[in-house]
Amino acid sequence: MTEPPRVYEALHWASSFLKQRDLESKAAEHLMQNVLQLEGVHYQLHLRERLNEEEWGQFKEMVDRHGQEEPIQYITGMASFYGRHFNVDPAVLIPRQETEELVLLILEKAKKRFQRPIIADIATGSGAIAVTLALEWLEAEVWATDISADAITVAKENASQLHAPSITFLEGNMATPLRENGKVVDVLVSNPPYIATRDWKGLAPLVRDYEPRQALDAGGDGLHFYRQLAMDLPYVLADNGLAFFEIGDTQGPAVVLLMEQQLPDATVNIVKDINGRDRIVTVER
Known part of the structure; x- marks a missing residue:
């Protein structure tokens, strides 16, 4: 042998x-x-x-x-994010490196405005954003929502494994659980599904055939969940609050318009990523 x-x-x-x-x-x-x-x-x-x-x-x-073409992260059950190892399985989207820039921006801008903020991560998935913010900002009170019970289970496991301070996880659609609980937050962040259905069909098999479609596909124009978030924002974001949304690189102007329509007095901007592409929309009340 x-x-x-x-x-x-x-x-x-x-x-x-x-x-x-x-x-x-x-x-x-x-x-x-x-x-x-x-x-x-x-x-x-x-x-x-x-x-x-x-x-x-x-x-x-x-x-x-x-x-x-099964992703390495699902094979090993682990993905790296912000220097930490997170459990992942096919119930959750694999955390992307560009989303680390979203976390960095939140910490940079929000720490200038708040000391002990209430933060909400909408569509948390693996919990990568929520857990990272809880660990990087120990004074913060963190809430996280997801429509998938399986995703909430994974996120809770990551919070426990990484010894994150207490995070409140709520199962439900986007910001609806916050509204149902009468929760108003200082910082709202979301990396929602933002790929148009026609584009989802053209994704590489590595993504399309393995990662959860409900975490990627955002309808005909890819803006479905931003419309939901924009409608909820006036009710869940504090008067001096900040909101941060990861976007597809062609969606900036459309997402800005949606936010400005719901919060006409807010300052809404597009932030580019390290590669010079539109990546984040910020809202300042």
Whole structure:
């Protein structure tokens, strides 16, 4: 019986396997680190070690799944966000790096205005935004909503695992749970579904076939949930409150108009991301 390969040999096989399927070969490294539960120097020092049968079998299975375009984060059950590891599964959208810019902007602007704010994260998904804000701003009171009970379960697990201060999770559609609880917040943030249905159909299989459609598809023009948020904003955002919305890079003017129609006295702006694309709409009452 042939013995399992050394780590570097397994990586060479996996890289070639993924390249043949037009997938990034560096994914092999992420999967191997997950199998070995090693990273950094400890992982590098292990490259010439031989895998055992269990490790080799697990690695081959993971690589095969990714070869069928299943996202690495769902295979490993983990995604990185703001320097922390979050549990993810197919019930929640995989946190994106660009959303870290949203968190940074909130902390930068809101800390100049509030000391102990009430913050609400609408459509929280994995809880990445809510949990990060709770950990980065310990004086804040954080609320989070999602229409998916499964997503709320994942978000609660992440809050517990990362030892976030108490976060109130509410199941329900967008800001409706806040209105039902008579909650008025100082800071409202949302990264809602914003992909138009026609664009969702054209997404890469890696996204379209695995990530939850209800966390991506926002109807015919992609603005459905921004309309809901705009209508709720006057009732849930405090008079001196701030709101932050992640957007698709072509949606800025339309989202600004929706917010200005509901809050004509507010200051509404578009903020570009690190790549110079429209990424965030801010509302200042």
